[in-house]
Amino acid sequence: MNDMMTEALRISAAACAIPKRYFRSSLSIDQKSDESPVTIVDRETEEFLRRELLAQFPDHGIFGEEFGRQSGDSAYEWIIDPIDGTRSFISGNPLYGMLLALLRNSEPVFGIVRMPELEEVYTGTSGTAFRNGTEPLAVSQTRDLSDAAIYINEGEKIHAAHPALFQRLCKTGQLRRFAYDCYPHMLLAAGHIDAVIDFDLQPYDYLPLVCVVKGAGGIMTDWQGENLTLRSDGRVISAATPELHKTLLELVQAG
Structure with a gap:
């Protein structure tokens, strides 16, 4: 290997x-x-x-x-x-x-x-x-969403498909930034930010990131909390800690 x-x-x-x-x-x-x-x-x-x-x-x-x-x-x-x-x-x-x-x-x-x-x-x-x-690389130890620095990727797509969720995301965390593509997930793996909400990805967009995020101690799943595979629907959460990941899952699943 x-x-x-x-x-x-x-x-x-x-x-x-x-x-x-x-x-x-x-x-x-x-x-x-x-x-x-x-x-x-x-x-x-x-x-x-x-x-x-x-x-x-x-x-x-x-x-x-x-x-x-x-x-x-x-x-x-x-x-x-x-x-x-x-x-x-x-x-x-x-x-x-x-x-x-x-x-x-x-x-x-x-x-x-x-x-x-x-x-x-x-x-x-x-x-x-x-x-x-x-x-x-090592992720942060942030556990509370109110303390988290969060990147929202593909914000306009999230807004179009899930307007209520978009409004919630715009009010969550201590710091929010809108972004795109792979680099926010690398910032998370390096411990600079605490979570990334991503949307409308393809397997070649997210599968190369999984080992980096997980290898740094983070969690990366779909919006249902399931492991990412070739058949995942392209909605992704990366989080530094299990506590933060659980809270974000509840946030995106609230409708």
Whole structure:
């Protein structure tokens, strides 16, 4: 497993050169069927990751955002989001990420979150998580929602689908910020904030994050409190402590 992690880190580090080359330049932007934007950067980056991973692990499966799912002949499958936060990328915001996870029998084994412009990499596996390979990550010990720093991801989507919940979220916690994409979950893993409410995600958005959050001692589930899988509905809670997680579950389930 360490060899797989080492190769995945090497390959993803090399892949970062692609978005960094295009960042804050003029790009042609296409719209996918769900009206989300996609660029040549998303496609080139995923093509590179898929090609290099299959060269090292030819019997593994791959599931990527841009080119779908390719079955393998082993229990292992790679999950790829080449640019997590395309809207951030095309608007010059450096908080886009590159996500990679390895599943074994559909269960996350390890996750890698790269922030190319910040030159940060977060890794997580069972019981451990690190930033830049040497800095151990640990979540906060905040238990009371009134003391919590909370990030609300995809706020406009939550407002459209669950307006009453959105109003409750806007009044909860000690500090609230609206955000998008993977980085708030990494801030939680590093102990800087206490919870993230997220919405309308795909497996390649959340599965690479699970091992980092859990490895740092946090909890990451769907809004029903169930473990995240390939079949989860994309509504996600990350929390630093069981007490905070329980309170947030009650909040989102109140209707």
